[in-house]
Amino acid sequence: MTAQQQFFIGIDGGGTKCKARLEDANGTLLVEAIAGPANAARDLDGTLHSIYMACDMLLSQVADLNISYAQIHAGIGLAGVNLPHVKEELLARKHPFASQVISTDLHIACLGAHSGEDGAIIITGTGSSGASIVNNKCIEIGGHGFVVGDKGSGAWLGKMAVTHSLEALDGIITPCILSQSVLDVLQCKTAYDLVTMSINAKPAFFAQLAPLVLNLATDKQPAAITLVSDGANYISQLARCLMQQASSRISIIGGISSLLIPWLAPDVRAILSDAKLPPEAGAILLAKTNLTQ
Amino acid sequence: MTAQQQFFIGIDGGGTKCKARLEDANGTLLVEAIAGPANAARDLDGTLHSIYMACDMLLSQVADLNISYAQIHAGIGLAGVNLPHVKEELLARKHPFASQVISTDLHIACLGAHSGEDGAIIITGTGSSGASIVNNKCIEIGGHGFVVGDKGSGAWLGKMAVTHSLEALDGIITPCILSQSVLDVLQCKTAYDLVTMSINAKPAFFAQLAPLVLNLATDKQPAAITLVSDGANYISQLARCLMQQASSRISIIGGISSLLIPWLAPDVRAILSDAKLPPEAGAILLAKTNLTQ
Secondary structure, three states: OOOOOOEEEEEEEOOOEEEEEEEEEEOOOOEEEEEEEEOOOOHHHHHHHHHHHHHHHHHOOOOOEEEEEHHHEEEEEEEOOOOOHHHHHHHHHHOOEEEEEEEEEEHHHHHHHOOOOEEEEEEEEOOOOEEEOOOOOEEEEOOOOOOOOOOHHHHHHHHHHHHHHHHHOOOOOOOOHHHHHHHHOOOOOOOHHHHHHHHHOOOOHOOOOOHHHHHHHOOOOOHHHHHHHHHHHHHHHHHHHHOOOOOOOOEEOOOOHHHHHOOHHHHHHEEEEEOOOOOOOOOOHHHHHHHHH | OOOOOEEEEEEEEEOOOOEEEEEEOOEEEEEEEEEEOOOOOOHHHHHHHHHHHHHOOOOOOOOOOOOHHHHEEEEEEOOOOOOOHHHHHHHOOOOOOOEEEEEEEEHHHHHHOOOOOOOEEEEEEEEEEEEEEOOOOEEEEEEOOOOOOOOOOOHHHHHHHHHHHHHHOOOOOOOOOHHHHHHHHHHOHHHHHHHHHHOOOOOHHOOOOOOHHHHHOOOHHHHHHHHHHHHHHHHHHHHHHHOOOOOEEEEEEOOHHHHHHHHHHHHHHOOOOOOOHHHHEEEEHHHHHHHHH
16 A cells, blocks of 8 residues: 555535545445534534544544545535535635545535436435536525425424424314324423424424324325425425426435325426435545546 | 502513503503513513513603502513413512512403403414403413414514525526515525525514515415415414304404404404404403402
8 A cells, every 4th residue: 555545535414414435546435434413504613523523433444554634535515515604614624635625415415316427316304405417517406494495304394293283282273193193202282392392493303203294194194195295296396497407317315205205296206216326425426526627 | 649549550561562551540541651572481581671661661751640669550461471481480570569460461462352351362463373261261372483383473474475485586486576575675686695584583584574475465466365365364263263262252453463354264354353452451451350359
């Protein structure tokens, strides 16, 4: 092994975890690691801590190769980097890598899904958003947070289920399996319990309810079908918007994607492709493109 | 004037202001005053400060009567007192009045609207909620905050209008007069501008957009009609729920009530009655009832 040998690290940082992979210059996967949250808009220092924690975990797993940071080219995709001031602050920090390129989690997911070729992607997990890459230009739409955006996401479905349950407790609508299931899961008996628990809750609190809503919809529970259909209609429209940007392929990934896909419109389901590579591999493609530019 | 002379103060405390009125023992209105916010759940010390500020303003306006706090019986209705721990903490504080009784802003509004008789009330302002009084028992429904509740309120209408505008900026829906008007009023050009402004905004930020949405609905703008109809359907259902509790009269008050009433269902509009007295007069009725119990 020589000091000239080069390695690539790909980072996929999101609100709940930071996934990382190490490849050699031939594109051979050496090891993978997962560290803590990496939402750069919410916690910049914590995000950097998670990134270097993940990198240290990778390097310690291949300690015999004695790789230094100066041999590593990093591709980093992070939630929150779509906000210009967040990206500027990240770029202003000192980084120990031989080179690094920083973009959004959506961008690297889209690069991975289509192996670096043009295409589009929708992520439906705790949040929802979409991106397309056409002629190396990445356009991102959706997102915006679960209070005014993120429709069709896990947090949105959970929030709507809480609203539904409060209306049932108030007598505005008739109680049903969905409203009762939400109360059971959260161990709430009154509207006061449910409001106290949810009034300042983060997206992840609401997203924990999403599988319940999706499974009840699959079981043909009417109130769950109404919520899931409404969210799925939005995601279908998001997909059509992305495909209008001359995208050749579209993939849907994220925590609730497999449960949501059956509810998408037939014209959208017909054009879905499986993602070719995971987001962290897309981050390595970004690092390689950056080197050759 | 003797030390035995008694006076009554009624307080209506909400998220934006605290209204107060002073009456003599015969029920003659002497003076009124308005002080700052009094949402007891959000800021207990600030709420007490607003209450005593309002009382001092009342007494200074009738300084020649030389009224002391020990001559005053206070009826106090406050937002946030529906939360048990907030009410307990308020009752635990020392108060300088001859007597005081503390309840919710909804309760005193309902007492005022029906001059202390049984009846129901809906408040549609920044938030939305309803209450009925039957056999001196007050039942409150709705509310719960604009993220998971408060449907049909000013904050809810504004939040939905922001969501609509973000979808227009993203190309998910076709831009229209509503989406453009929201962007114009808030002086936003991009989704980034609008999200930055609204992501952590308080209910009052969203509620400022409600008159715009309601006026566009009156002007037959389709997207505004959709939002206003959805909110009005909820308020109609809230009214029907309250009337099922054997209420004889129902009134709707609050900042957006006059613009919203034309959108309520005909069966609901047919049973609406004007409020007889304002909430702060209802608070005085509460103080008097408390004295005679």
